[in-house]
Amino acid sequence: MKCVDDFRLLLGKKEIVPIIVGGMGVDISTAELALEAARLGGIGHISDAMIADVCDKRFKTTFIKDKTKFYKLNIPNSDKSIVKFDLGLLAEATKLHVAATMEAKRGDGLVFINCMEKLTMNAPRETLQARLSAALDAGIDGITLSAGLHLGSFSLIEDHPRFRDAKLGIIVSSVRALQLFLRKNARLDRKPDFVVVEGPLAGGHLGFGPDWAKHDLATIIAEIVHYLKNENLNFPVVAAGGIFTGSDAVSFLENGASAVQVATRFTVANECGLPDKVQQAYFKASEQDIEVNNISPTGYPMRMLKSSPAIGSGIRPGCESYGYLLDGNGHCSYITSYNREIALHPNSKSISVKDKTCLCTHMSNMNCWTCGHYTYRLKDTTHRLADGTYQTLSAEHIFKDYQFSTDQKIALPDLVE
Numbered sequence: 001m002k003c004v005d006d007f008r009l010l011l012g013k014k015e016i017v018p019i020i021v022g023g024m025g026v027d028i029s030t031a032e033l034a035l036e037a038a039r040l041g042g043i044g045h046i047s048d049a050m051i052a053d054v055c056d057k058r059f060k061t062t063f064i065k066d067k068t069k070f071y072k073l074n075i076p077n078s079d080k081s082i083v084k085f086d087l088g089l090l091a092e093a094t095k096l097h098v099a100a101t102m103e104a105k106r107g108d109g110l111v112f113i114n115c116m117e118k119l120t121m122n123a124p125r126e127t128l129q130a131r132l133s134a135a136l137d138a139g140i141d142g143i144t145l146s147a148g149l150h151l152g153s154f155s156l157i158e159d160h161p162r163f164r165d166a167k168l169g170i171i172v173s174s175v176r177a178l179q180l181f182l183r184k185n186a187r188l189d190r191k192p193d194f195v196v197v198e199g200p201l202a203g204g205h206l207g208f209g210p211d212w213a214k215h216d217l218a219t220i221i222a223e224i225v226h227y228l229k230n231e232n233l234n235f236p237v238v239a240a241g242g243i244f245t246g247s248d249a250v251s252f253l254e255n256g257a258s259a260v261q262v263a264t265r266f267t268v269a270n271e272c273g274l275p276d277k278v279q280q281a282y283f284k285a286s287e288q289d290i291e292v293n294n295i296s297p298t299g300y301p302m303r304m305l306k307s308s309p310a311i312g313s314g315i316r317p318g319c320e321s322y323g324y325l326l327d328g329n330g331h332c333s334y335i336t337s338y339n340r341e342i343a344l345h346p347n348s349k350s351i352s353v354k355d356k357t358c359l360c361t362h363m364s365n366m367n368c369w370t371c372g373h374y375t376y377r378l379k380d381t382t383h384r385l386a387d388g389t390y391q392t393l394s395a396e397h398i399f400k401d402y403q404f405s406t407d408q409k410i411a412l413p414d415l416v417e
């Protein structure tokens with residue numbers, strides 16, 4: 001019976017254990033987690049979502065405090081169009097996070113950064129270009145483009161000296177999205193080095209509409225593998241979303257995928273950035289405790305625990321400090337919803353906003369508990385301790401369980417009392 005270790009992902013001349021730990025925004029996939037995946041011969045991701053905030057916590061910088069101070073007078077103003085990112089500071093934060101991570105890298109694997117196009121940051125092209133270029137400058141092994149079609153992203157970095165040597169890939173959820181990406185970039189004569197195909201059971205934002213439940217990963221992978229074969233394209237396809245065991249992974253590797261991208265199992269790793277309290281909430285969740293909702297201002301559906309404090313919260317928009325979701329005109333749909341509730345309840349001390357959430361502030365405070373569909377199975381991957389809590393696991397244990405397990409088995413960690 002085969003296990004994941006019987007396969008290798010070939011990226012250029014490099015042979016990689018075909019396990020990629022997916023990017024989990026705002027430092028849920030920490031540098032420590034990504035570095036473990038790389039040390040073990042796979043690929044780990046850091047994320048560039050709200051990278052200034054991540055730097056402040058990791059390096060005690062003051063990017064957020066300084067930005068808040070700079071735009072302080074605008075806080076009561078519902079027009080956020082003046083709240084911009086300083087591109088120099090954005091590049092500085094990116095370089096800090098990436099360079100420190102790359103310096104600490106050991107082993108044969110790789111560390112990539114996940115870049116979400118939907119972080120439009122009140123100047124979509126300029127800020128994305130600054131983020132991508134700075135990550136390449138700081139020596140990242142590769143970039144995974146996510147949360148968007150990224151039709152213009154390659155051209156933003158086509159003049160970068162590392163454009164053809166860094167590993168560049170994109171996450172898609174349909175063959176159509178991949179076709180569009182390839183067509184738009186045909187003139188660059190630079191194919192992606194890999195494509196991650198993410199199905200509807202993933203965590204974070206979903207690349208589907210309200211009919212997400214009608215789609216299934218194996219079918220989309222089959223369509224994409226067929227399309228690439230017909231077009232004589234041979235970059236690796238990576239399957240993602242709902243791959244919970246080594247055996248699940250093997251079935252994708254036997255059916256055209258060259259690697260798997262996984263995340264949910266690692267949300268309860270010691271190296272993951274989620275606080276203990278949230279990890280315990282993930283362990284305790286039942287299937288009924290998880291929903292896919294539309295409260296993200298990005299417009300994409302997002303899966304999260306129904307008990308996330310972000311749901312229904314009516315906090316003041318935090319754009320002067322963050323502002324990552326302001327579109328090219330300085331709008332965010334949370335601001336509209338927030339203003340509507342304020343107008344409806346002018347005398348209330350606190351309001352509730354149900355249809356949207358202030359994702360920046362809640363992600364920063366780890367109050368938006370986004371998770372994969374199979375979060376309710378995490379309790380089966382470890383021990384329940386005498387006090388009723390669940391034992392978190394080392395990233396190494398989870399990685400090796402994916403790598404070597406067979407027969408749908410999940411190896412429990414050694415019990416730590």
Ligand SMILES: Cc1cc2nc3c(=O)[nH]c(=O)nc-3n(C[C@H](O)[C@H](O)[C@H](O)COP(=O)(O)O)c2cc1C
Nearest residue numbers: 022023024025146202203204241242262263264372
């Ligand atoms: C907590 C969490 C946060 C995530 N955040 C992001 C993100 O910021 N950007 C992204 O492209 N994907 C994100 N994802 C998706 C993962 O990178 C990955 O592709 C997917 O969840 C794999 O499926 P699995 O969780 O069932 O293993 C997130 C997933 C989880 C569980």
